[in-house]
Amino acid sequence: MLPRLSRRDWVLTMGAGFGSALSSGLACAAPPAPPAKAPRLGSEQEQLLANCRGALATAARIIDGAELVRIGEWCQQQGVTADVYGSGELVESLEKKVAALLGYPAACFMPTGTMAQLILLRLHAEKSRSRAVGLHPSSHHILHEDAAFELLDGLYGVVLSPWMRTILGNDVKQAHQKEPLAVVSVELPVRYTGQLQTWDELESLKAACKEADIPLHVDGARLWECAPAYGRPLAEICRGFASVYVSLYKTIGALGGAIVAGPSPLIANARVWRHRFGGNVFGFFPYAASAAMRIDDTLARIPTWVTRARKLAARLAKDPRFIVTPTPPPTNLFHIYVRGERAALNAKRDQIARERRIWVTHGFGPARVPGYCDAELQLGAQSDAVSDDEAFQSVTALVA
Template identity: 40%
Template structure:
């Protein structure tokens, strides 16, 4: 049985949103298309996609936005253009940046830009981290929140200081906002205020939103037009983007409206986890509706426990597990979405009781 099949067999699921089968997703998309009179775009031109791009731009406080089929293409293109504008090929990246960790050196092998790893891999950036760089930077890329360290964000005053630092030094400031929607509730700030001071912002249409895939890049009208042209040159100009846009647009408002509830449920989960001291939580207080649990067993052992609880008790606690720094330790990620929001409190506690008992055996 695959992980996906094992998860679907469970009645108590911790991470993420309720998964739809392809048939369920396509049926919902069909209904939405009928209700809204959707016509296919043709190479990115069409009423539905352009209205959605305009909506994202307004929501973030930018002049324009453009849909792209992958975040990987979106980000390195935005950073390369930012470097071109500023006359320096150097980009500051956090050591846990998605570009470094997951994108197989694309920026380097494809000649997009040159990267400097800046800051401590276990902490969000401070303005002092950037000020310590002696080189003239073309761009800085900030992930918000930072997935690889449990969804951490810089403190609000630190974020403002970083924005001002980049402005004064004429550096293009780009946001990897794959999970930007998850930041707003934690900061208690509106999205345009969070995005203000950034020159470009990338947001995902499938992570917290739950679409089929794709991304949107927001910025000035001139910058977005140049990025759109480069997406075409790089092979991103598929004839119909409609399926991706519809899958995101049909649930976009509902997902954004639920973000405060997801964060409140995360705060509740943190309170509950105090009763389980062997589960070490990172960050120590919630900064988004996600977290890492550091565990006193190996990655292989914790995956065995996960599968055992799924088979015997119908409980699915997490997806992937990662090796941690110390031998025979690991950590897992929990994204708090529809599943935990709707789970019975007693069922969540029972699941944690069973999990910690298994960790001790």
């Protein structure tokens, strides 16, 4: 059997350095610590961020009263009224829109992506005798949900690939031969490496899951950005997946919320579990409105952000002080590795924010190689106010 990795196992693994190979034969070295999250409200860094005119990281905006006014004005202009427990034209039309974009007959609004994915993993596993979930070692389910899929759904994770590689079809085949998998969750793209399967690799992964009768779920927190990489519409990319989750705030820029899409019976059941998980709030409309007012414009601008990110990554890759991965980035997200101490690099980031009013990154974390740190860059709406030269100069100023 493949190792059943609890949250405690992962804490020990990441802390002590897990260099042994898994029984599947896939080496899984200890991952670096995840990049630092955005500072909390009220911190010095949050105030710096609020004063910046642009950012090279998404989800970098401050929600203030002016944002609520914009949402209210849009609702009045569109004649939008509040929903009641998700029932209403605004929420339902947004669900239909996203379902159509992703190529599914049904979709459901969820208050959080964590809840959304817990529900879908649970529903897929209910159809299997297994409780094993095939995952990438950097999966959100493992790193950022406090063991929720174990404690709430009674599932456990099986690592399918090494940290520095995406999940492939052969990974699923090898793992499933040793221990049946109830469901596989794949993140497109992988946040902590910026990697994305090629189209052939993605189709092979779908085929492997179909052959083994394993539902393939997509953690699509950043799925919107994948279309330029594949040169295909989102509905074609999603064809063959059992279910998909997409975020409404990470790139779309909404106040919050998520949407899950899939076959009608699955999504109808997901609505029931939304209630059981305590997520059927009285009104979703502020969140849904903030997504509905942005989604068309954002999706139209993503190709430009991807192009700009590739240009910036290429320029930085020529500087010997930086290691850039992946090169070229398939989406608008990539990572930079630089020599230095985390505290000093974050302090330099703050200095750049004060002097140039450009927020370079949410934070540096220690890389696997001693003496190096890792930072995530992702160009989105907040980068529009920053020219290509300003972006390059602001990043290189980190190591000036």
